[in-house]
Amino acid sequence: MQRVILHTDMNNFYASVECVHRPDIRGCPVAVGGDEQLRHGIVLAKNDIAKAAGVRTGQALWQARERCPNLVTLKPNYPLYLRYAKFARQIYSGFTDKIEPFGLDEAWIDVSGDNGILVADQIRSRIKKELGVTASVGVSYNKIFAKLGSDIKKPDATTLISQKNFKLVAWPLPVEELLYVGRATKSKLNRFGISTIGELAAAPVLLLRNVFGKVGDVLHRFANGLDDSPVTRADEESLIKSIGNSTTTPRDLVCGEDVKIILFVLCESVCARMREHGFMCRTVAISVRDNELFCFERQTKLSRPSCVSAQIAHTAMRLFVREYGWQKPIRSLGVRCADLIPADSPMQTSLLCDEEGLRKQETLERTIDALRGRFGHFCIQRACVLADRSLGGLNPKGDHIIHPVGFFKDGTEQ
């Protein structure tokens, strides 16, 4: 039986939600952007009026204001957006339990056996009535073309890409419309004279494999509509390969003390999430971006698996000192724990290591997790992060509520 897969995409999501809840700004150009004081000031979403005025997602807010002087800029209200995502899920679950969210505003829905267009239209109409926003829905026989379909007609439209019409509908589109073709892949493909999805589909798979490696095969399958990846139920725990957090700091970091504060803040968040998921890690990686946006990542192995933030922060700090020569001040730092193993895995103890001390540390940190769960993140803090409250006042675990998702769930970074 041929699959029927929908991809729903709520249009201009953050900006649309804000316009529903704030009737006074409807009809104005609206952009939702991060906090400029914290140097997160880029456009995350904009409405159609702002788009027509030249505002683009990812633009700095000051640039957006230059383009559109009467732009209304708003801070994101994530809990509200989460509420919308939950309600949208409830609407989808009225049709099937095979729902795979892709970010807050998008989802794949497998309705095989049903009339896809009919279900898509019902979903759109319910989203409009119950949530006050519009959605575009792509209907197809695979996830890739369903997603492509939801981008074709906006807002509030259903687009069908079937096995009969995909050569007519999908193939003339620019190649960058395809999932997994970003800026770098696009320019490489362009160099080989490939600028549409149809040209990508017709390109020899050997050539694509030579240029892109394994991804070449994937792109070939995507363009030819041969993707057969299933719609994963959201409640099926995806395999987590690494857990990480990064932050653009409120001010540039200029010395080791600044870096230490941020590394401790990030490690606490990462380790708390590792403990939450029942993991320990064997590899610690740091990513550094300087104020001219040059960035690199370095990693090191731990002598024994751990989920203790003090140990991981010290390892990250040693790695940083070894790898960074302070050519420039730092704008952004990240910590990632990889090589995860279940926390209850049997472990080789060592005579040279203070096993009892580590066990105590872990117990202490689990107690801190419990305290923070009950009384809030800032009820207990390390003395070192209090040295500079503008840096130490971050709560990556609580603030970073929307984790990026990847298409390939077996490589998902949580």
Added chain:
Amino acid sequence: MREMRYQNDNKVYVKVEALFLPDGRLKPVAFWWESGRRYGIDKVTEVCRAASLKAGGIGMRYTCMVCGRQTYLFYEEDRWFIERKRRQK
């Protein structure tokens, strides 16, 4: 992180008297308007989730008959609101 709540003139939060029925349903029986006057709800004709574009909000919408007229009463998260029929001067 707490949800930011927005206020506007068309969204009137009201005090509501409601019954929790044994089957789990929630049934509003009366509300108090800004003036302090209590209005009894004669009948609830429909309950569904809906957006209020006029007042700016989403929630469970109770279509109520009050003094022979139809009124929408919204239950949004933990508060009840009514759309203002006419803007206050």
